[in-house]
Amino acid sequence: MSNGPPAFIPVNTPVFEGNERRYLNECIDTWWISSEGPFVRRFEEEFARSMGRRFGISVSNGTDALYLAVRALGIGKGDEVIMPAFTIISCAQAVIEAGALPVLVDSDPVTWNMRPDQVADRITSRTKAIMVVHIYGLPVDMDPILELVDKHGLLLLEDNAECIGQSYRNRVCGSFGHISTFSFYANKHVTTGEGGMVLTDDPELDKVCRSLRNLCFEDPRFRHRSLGWNMRLTNLQAAVGLAQVERLEITVQKKREMGRRYTAGLRGLDAITLPLESTDYAENVYWVYGIVLGDETGMEAPAFMKRLRERGIDSRPFFWPMHEQPVFREMGLFIHDSHPVAERLARRGFYPPSGLGLKEEEQNRVIVELYRILDG
Numbered sequence: 470m471s472n473g474p475p476a477f478i479p480v481n482t483p484v485f486e487g488n489e490r491r492y493l494n495e496c497i498d499t500w501w502i503s504s505e506g507p508f509v510r511r512f513e514e515e516f517a518r519s520m521g522r523r524f525g526i527s528v529s530n531g532t533d534a535l536y537l538a539v540r541a542l543g544i545g546k547g548d549e550v551i552m553p554a555f556t557i558i559s560c561a562q563a564v565i566e567a568g569a570l571p572v573l574v575d576s577d578p579v580t581w582n583m584r585p586d587q588v589a590d591r592i593t594s595r596t597k598a599i600m601v602v603h604i605y606g607l608p609v610d611m612d613p614i615l616e617l618v619d620k621h622g623l624l625l626l627e628d629n630a631e632c633i634g635q636s637y638r639n640r641v642c643g644s645f646g647h648i649s650t651f652s653f654y655a656n657k658h659v660t661t662g663e664g665g666m667v668l669t670d671d672p673e674l675d676k677v678c679r680s681l682r683n684l685c686f687e688d689p690r691f692r693h694r695s696l697g698w699n700m701r702l703t704n705l706q707a708a709v710g711l712a713q714v715e716r717l718e719i720t721v722q723k724k725r726e727m728g729r730r731y732t733a734g735l736r737g738l739d740a741i742t743l744p745l746e747s748t749d750y751a752e753n754v755y756w757v758y759g760i761v762l763g764d765e766t767g768m769e770a771p772a773f774m775k776r777l778r779e780r781g782i783d784s785r786p787f788f789w790p791m792h793e794q795p796v797f798r799e800m801g802l803f804i805h806d807s808h809p810v811a812e813r814l815a816r817r818g819f820y821p822p823s824g825l826g827l828k829e830e831e832q833n834r835v836i837v838e839l840y841r842i843l844d845g
């Protein structure tokens with residue numbers, strides 16, 4: 470029994486409780502380690518099937534998946550893409566690098582997701598696509614978005630990195646739109662360490678994505694008519710990914726339990742806002758367990774996170790909104806944008822340890838320390 474300080478609780482630890490080891494050994498025993506190995510196809514097919522999609526194209530990470538999706542949809546110069554201000558930079562970056570313009574909308578103060586009414590307000594003759602990004606485990610309200618897509622003949626790109634295994638009114642998240650994208654980073658519900666996927670039902674988009682992912686190789690080899698990227702996933706990564714998809718239902722169940730335990734433990738703290746447990750269209754899968762500090766705490770996220778760290782608990786801040794990114798301001802983008810909800814979330818929001826490997830006793834300690842800081 471040690472008398473030292475209690476162990477540091479990391480913000481995320483993945484778990485490997487399925488066939489990961491067996492499949493990885495199979496790669497090594499068969500010498501298949503590159504993207505040519507059989508697990509890549511198996512993973513793509515199994516993942517696409519689990520999301521109710523026809524085609525899956527695996528890539529190196531979720532950012533690449535967005536680059537690939539934007540290019541494959543033919544989004545480019547003069548096009549506008551409506552997306553949330555409150556998201557990861559990859560979403561806006563993929564659009565900007567394609568030569569198109571992101572048009573930002575604010576978050577709903579309760580679900581933290583992009584607001585469909587603001588999406589409707591920002592449609593112009595230049596709007597080519599809507600990029601939906603489900604945030605932190607709760608989906609965007611899709612019905613009004615689907616209506617807008619239909620009515621205006623727009624393309625729909627769904628970034629489902631944070632809602633793997635989630636549904637919207639009995640429809641699987643990741644099955645919406647012309648293309649959906651995924652990340653398999655270590656903290657996502659399905660992980661390959663680094664990795665990503667693009668899903669579609671359109672055979673033409675499947676063909677274009679496969680070509681762009683692999684340097685647009687064609688016959689005869691090494692003579693190219695267009696430029697792509699090397700975004701290939703390795704057989705080793707796909708082996709882990711396949712084992713992870715096989716357990717997705719259990720993962721989602723565990724995440725929901727984690728979320729419910731936090732909510733039960735923290736409900737008594739009036740100074741913080743907890744994530745919404747459910748809406749009329751979905752039950753939260755808590756990709757992360759986001760917490761927003763109320764004004765009465767007199768603290769913004771960085772100060773609060775420092776206090777947590779001093780007590781041996783790791784955490785991460787919320788996204789910083791796209792219109793407040795120095796790099797985009799420098800480019801002259803979003804100068805007149807104001808998205809007060811996203812701005813507030815960015816300053817007041819953080820998430821405590823909420824990975825799959827978080828043990829019950831660790832979670833209890835997080836809850837106790839949150840009480841000590843806020844109530845003590």
Ligand SMILES: *Cc1c(COP(=O)(O)O)cnc(C)c1O
Nearest residue numbers: 530531532557559630631652654
């Ligand atoms: C994680 C994430 C990404 C980026 O994925 P990487 O694999 O880290 O490149 C993109 N979009 C969203 C919404 C994410 O949460």
